Amino acid sequence: MQQAWDKLAHHKVKALPVTDAAGQLQGMVSLHDFFLPHHQASAIPQAARLDGKVADIMSQPVRSLQATQPISELALAFSDGGMHHMPVIDAAGQLCGMITQSDLIAVLFKQ
Numbered sequence: 079m080q081q082a083w084d085k086l087a088h089h090k091v092k093a094l095p096v097t098d099a100a101g102q103l104q105g106m107v108s109l110h111d112f113f114l115p116h117h118q119a120s121a122i123p124q125a126a127r128l129d130g131k132v133a134d135i136m137s138q139p140v141r142s143l144q145a146t147q148p149i150s151e152l153a154l155a156f157s158d159g160g161m162h163h164m165p166v167i168d169a170a171g172q173l174c175g176m177i178t179q180s181d182l183i184a185v186l187f188k189q
Contacts, residue, residue, distance in 0.1 A: 080128040095165040105138035
């Protein structure tokens with residue numbers, strides 16, 4: 079969890095995709111996840127226990143987008159369910175990036 083926490087802070091992002099060794103999307107971890115009690119019955123915030131595993135706090139299953147989906151479907155995905163960021167996968171299920179609401183707004187503004 080320390081490595082994920084450091085990446086969130088270094089890149090100034092609010093969420094990271096979690097992949098296995100083969101690059102297959104397994105879940106998402108967000109800043110919010112670090113402060114939820116999750117599966118442990120403890121009053122100590124998760125952020126105070128950064129020696130654990132991301133798998134213990136990540137959200138799964140995770141909603142993702144296909145790299146080939148049209149932008150119109152992306153707009154629907156963000157407006158339906160309050161998502162702010164989503165992982166993008168290729169046809170083989172490998173992570174190829176992350177997209178945010180800000181990215182969508184930028185693309186729509188340029189058009």
